[in-house]
Each structure stands twice: as structure tokens, then as C-alpha cells.
Amino acid sequence: MGRSPEAKTGPPAQTSPMRTTLCDLLGIEVPIISAPFGPFDSVGLAAAVCEAGGLGSLGTAIRPLPDLREQWRRLRERTARPFAINHTTRPFDEEVFAASLRARPSVISFHLGDPGDLVKRAHDAGCAWVQQVMDVDQARQALDRGADVLIAQGTEAGGHSGFIGTLALVPQVVDVAGAVPVVAAGGIADGRGLAAALALGAQGVAMGTRFLATTEMAISPEWKQLLVEAGSRDAVHEDLLDVLLPPYNRPRHPAQGRLLRTPFLREWADRRDELPERIGEIGREVVAAVLTGRGHEYLPFAGQSVGLIGDVRPAAQVVRDVVSEAETILSALGRDRAPRPAAGAPVPSR
Structure with missing residues (x-):
């Protein structure tokens, strides 16, 4: 693996025992x-x-x-x-x-x-x-x-x-x-x-x-607010995601999209049979919204970590x-699991 000569690394942002x-x-x-x-x-x-x-x-x-x-x-x-x-x-x-x-x-x-x-x-x-x-x-x-x-x-x-x-x-x-x-x-x-x-x-x-x-x-402040207010159960898998984003003839994949439900998704969840005939129209609408900052009105991606x-x-x-x-957590866990001296044993000097 080479390193791009154009991707220069500046001075270290911070040093940390988290470095892996x-x-x-x-x-x-x-x-x-x-x-x-x-x-x-x-x-x-x-x-x-x-x-x-x-x-x-x-x-x-x-x-x-x-x-x-x-x-x-x-x-x-x-x-x-x-x-x-x-x-x-x-x-x-x-x-x-x-x-x-x-x-x-x-x-x-x-x-x-x-x-x-x-x-x-x-x-x-x-x-x-x-x-x-x-x-x-x-x-x-x-x-x-x-x-x-x-x-x-x-x-x-x-x-x-x-x-x-x-x-x-x-x-x-x-x-x-x-x-x-x-x-x-x-x-x-x-x-x-x-x-x-x-x-x-x-x-x-x-x-x-x-x-x-x-x-x-x-992204819009409204989307960010949705994330702050949502709970983990609000982030759901929805296979309409793949139907609504191009290319519309792409092969299916086992992975489903996880996002927050919107009125748009609730509406089309009950009208799935209509989508194949209207995908050109609806798909363009969704893409235009995504590219102009209104994606949250249609497909607000979110994982269960919203909780x-x-x-x-x-x-x-x-x-x-x-x-x-x-x-802090790993340091505390290390201290908690360190061997403890037996009762009456001398405590090592520091």
C-alpha cells in the first residue's frame, strides 16, 4: 500500500493512548x-x-x-x-x-x-x-x-x-x-x-x-432535531429505500436501509404496488430533495444509536x-481487574 504524495499529514492533532x-x-x-x-x-x-x-x-x-x-x-x-x-x-x-x-x-x-x-x-x-x-x-x-x-x-x-x-x-x-x-x-x-x-x-x-x-x-436543522428526539425503536429497516433511489434496476442486496419513518414513507408503505409505474416521477422527486437539503422529508437515515x-x-x-x-472506562476496568494483595500482605510502595 502506498501513500498519496498529495495527502500530506500535518502536525499531530493530539497524542493519545487510544492510538492503535x-x-x-x-x-x-x-x-x-x-x-x-x-x-x-x-x-x-x-x-x-x-x-x-x-x-x-x-x-x-x-x-x-x-x-x-x-x-x-x-x-x-x-x-x-x-x-x-x-x-x-x-x-x-x-x-x-x-x-x-x-x-x-x-x-x-x-x-x-x-x-x-x-x-x-x-x-x-x-x-x-x-x-x-x-x-x-x-x-x-x-x-x-x-x-x-x-x-x-x-x-x-x-x-x-x-x-x-x-x-x-x-x-x-x-x-x-x-x-x-x-x-x-x-x-x-x-x-x-x-x-x-x-x-x-x-x-x-x-x-x-x-x-x-x-x-x-x-443537513437541515430539522433532521438533526429528529435525531435528538428519536429513540432507538424509531430507527427502522425499510426496503422502500432501495426502490426510491437510483439506479432503479439495481440488484437487491440483503442489507436493508435503516431510517426514521416519515409521512412520505408511511404513505407509500401502503401503496407499494403503485411504485413501479411511478418510480420515474417519485424517484426524481426524492433525488431532487436529497440534493437540495430536504432529504429528511423523505429518507432521514438514522441508526439505533439515536437513543x-x-x-x-x-x-x-x-x-x-x-x-x-x-x-476513562478502560483505565477504570484495568484498575478493577488488577490483582489485589492477599489479606495481611504488604502493599507495594509506589
Whole structure:
């Protein structure tokens, strides 16, 4: 794996005992990755996460290539630290993928399917490859393709989430990953989640829903308020998501979209039979809303970690709080499990 000469790393954002092999591999300071958020503009968020020492990410879905190039330019203006550009199989755009390799980010991440020879192409361009997986078979396939990092995403996650709980999935993926770092995703929104992930053998965490509810994320305040007010049971799987987003003839995938229900979704849940005939009209309506900041009226992605989110705060504060809380928890657990002297035994001097 090479390192892009354009992705220069600035002075360390912070030093922390939380630093893991994931950090060394990706050139980051703390083991936290922000989700790419598909078509939404997350430049401000990605820059803030990068500057706080984590790995910020940008999505590519749906948006035209000129828009994406402008996002990549803006992000490079705001940070010299490593970041990721994400792609998915649904939809996969060869022109956009080739352009992202020419942009040479430090990391290419990939979701929802077999990357095939894309991994080699990324490595040839000097980019690390981070692959999201949802079960052990997908993990083995990604390892065979040469993935540098695996994100084990559990069913609790927002957007297209898996079908195995994070607590059960992560150690299974760790067991087959060998020396390849594993990142836990799904249901993680605070330091307790990071501490738990490290205890399971992961080398870091990826968070989406928590970072949606940040001041820098370019979504409507109404969506952020929905996240603050929602409980975990409000974040539901809904297969209409795949019907409503292009390309409308894409193959089905076992992963379902997890999001908050809206009046729009409730209406069409009872009229599913009408959608095939009207998908051109309704699909354009949904895409236009997503691209103009009204996506929350249709498809407000959210994971079950909404039950842990009680405010909207700056992304750097989220990173600091997660790391600090995890350090405190792991330190306390270490003290609690330290051998205790037998009754009457001398206490070692300090």
C-alpha cells in the first residue's frame, strides 16, 4: 500500500493512548472514522473530523462528477490530513471511481458488495482500501481481494445496515482478519462504544448517526432535531429505500436501509404496488430533495444509536468526548481487574 504524495499529514492533532494499529496504518491520531453519508455534502464534517485526528469521509452516490470534484477541492483546502472517498456497488460509477483515484486520497472505502479488482487499482494509485462487511463470508472475500482495513457493520447501523448485531459480528470478523485491522460500526455513539469495540478486538470505530447530529454536517436543522428526539425503536429497516433511489434496476442486496419513518414513507408503505409505474416521477422527486437539503422529508437515515444522542455538538467535541470517555472506562476496568494483595500482605510502595 502506498501513500498519496498529495495527502500530506500535518502536525499531530493530539497524542493519545487510544492510538492503535489502525491509526498507524491510515496516518490518523485517534481510531475514529466518520461515515461517508452517500450523496450528502459532508465536507465541513469530514474536515472537522480530520483536524480532530480521525478519518473524515466523503460519499459519491448520486452526485454528478463536477460536484464531487468541487467537494474534494474544498476538503483539501480545509485539511492536509488523510481522508477517505467512498464508493458503493449501488450505484457504482466507473467515471467517478477513476476520477477519485486521480484525486489520490489516502483512503478509498467501499460498501455493499465485492470490490473485485478495484482494490488493486486503488493500491496502484497509492490509496489504502477500507472495506465494509456484514458477515464473515464478506470479510473473507474482502481479505482475498487485498483490503487493508475491514469495517464490521452490524444491523444497528443507519443507512444500509447488516443483519448481524455488532456485538456478535465484530469478534467473528476479528477472528478471520488476522493482522488486518477491524473497525466496529453500528450502534456506536460514545466512548462506551469505542471501549467495547476495543475489548472485542477491533482497532477503532466508524460512526454515522452521531456525526449527523453535529454542527458541521450540512443537513437541515430539522433532521438533526429528529435525531435528538428519536429513540432507538424509531430507527427502522425499510426496503422502500432501495426502490426510491437510483439506479432503479439495481440488484437487491440483503442489507436493508435503516431510517426514521416519515409521512412520505408511511404513505407509500401502503401503496407499494403503485411504485413501479411511478418510480420515474417519485424517484426524481426524492433525488431532487436529497440534493437540495430536504432529504429528511423523505429518507432521514438514522441508526439505533439515536437513543444515545441528546444534542447537536461540534464534530471535534464528539471526537474528544468519545476518546476521553473510552480512556476513562478502560483505565477504570484495568484498575478493577488488577490483582489485589492477599489479606495481611504488604502493599507495594509506589
